[in-house]
Amino acid sequence: MAPRPDRRPGGRTARIRAQVVDAVRAELAENGYQGLTMEGVAARAGVHRTTVYRRWRDVGGLLVDVIDAAGEIDWQPPDTGSLRGDLTALNQEILESLVVHPSFAVALMAASFHSEQAAQAQTQLWADRYAQCEILVERAIGRGEIPAQHTDAWSLLMVATAPLYHQVVLLRADPDPRLPERAAAAAVLAAVAGAFSGHREESV
């Protein structure tokens, strides 16, 4: 009933996937999750709808693949020479992705409230991205900017970046242009003062 998707890299299979992923991104950004249909994606991608149904099955399958594709992009965290500079640059990047109209990032977050498959794929993508960003904290420790002993990179990155998402995505407030720099500075000052020292408890 559900044939295994053909994962061969390159060639016609890869080309069709690229066309479909691009179409999903465009449809999501323009019409949101509510307007995302297998037929709309097939038409926009110029791919036969039976192909789209066979390989992606349903809208959840399309969302998972577009999130997987985002994870395959060779993204690198900023490297400005200081933790404050790195976190500010990261926050600027985040803010731009959220305030652009239409925002693919915000459309994906909205979709994740309605598709458990999409939510799981997005949680994995976030986890990978934050894991990549831990290098910012390691480099800062190497430069002696923040305490070496058990600085919890994950909590530090949460404090630095969460205010951007909260303000724009959930609060829908006008973006404060100083927030990227201010949240970055707050995270660094808190780290210097030892706010993130001590191992993170895995569970209680």
Added chain:
Amino acid sequence: MAPRPDRRPGGRTARIRAQVVDAVRAELAENGYQGLTMEGVAARAGVHRTTVYRRWRDVGGLLVDVIDAAGEIDWQPPDTGSLRGDLTALNQEILESLVVHPSFAVALMAASFHSEQAAQAQTQLWADRYAQCEILVERAIGRGEIPAQHTDAWSLLMVATAPLYHQVVLLRADPDPRLPERAAAAAVLAAVAGAFSGHREESV
């Protein structure tokens, strides 16, 4: 076509509103925004559907009223005697509202991605709640815990509380039981170090 809603306090009108608001909360928490219908709310509330249509018009109208009702609750921010204690208690409250199953708070956030009316009402509710929380910062300044000169209460509150929402609502990570205290401590240490001094620019 759209009769003005009857806003008389007390009596039958108020009773029907309370029944409908309770029903919307229950339906939202159980079935989410996608499952919210005028008929379902009317049935659950035990109110005639024509009454529900006449007074709330559509699902957007129901959402706005349930958010307004949340704003009418006499909520007070914590008062523990220290900024760190207050912010930790606030974060614990936030975390509980997000991880409870089913979570009315999370259901409302999801709904706000699909109803512009609900989004506006929720943005207003957030703004009111954060404005109420500014007293925590004022009291801390009064006690000499943080610098008096232009500490930007709003940015401080963002840094303190946003990590909770980000982790649970958007990242859907397992809640870190230390995060409420840790994010609160980070915000206080950053404030002491002057991270939130200087007026917030209103616009650029």
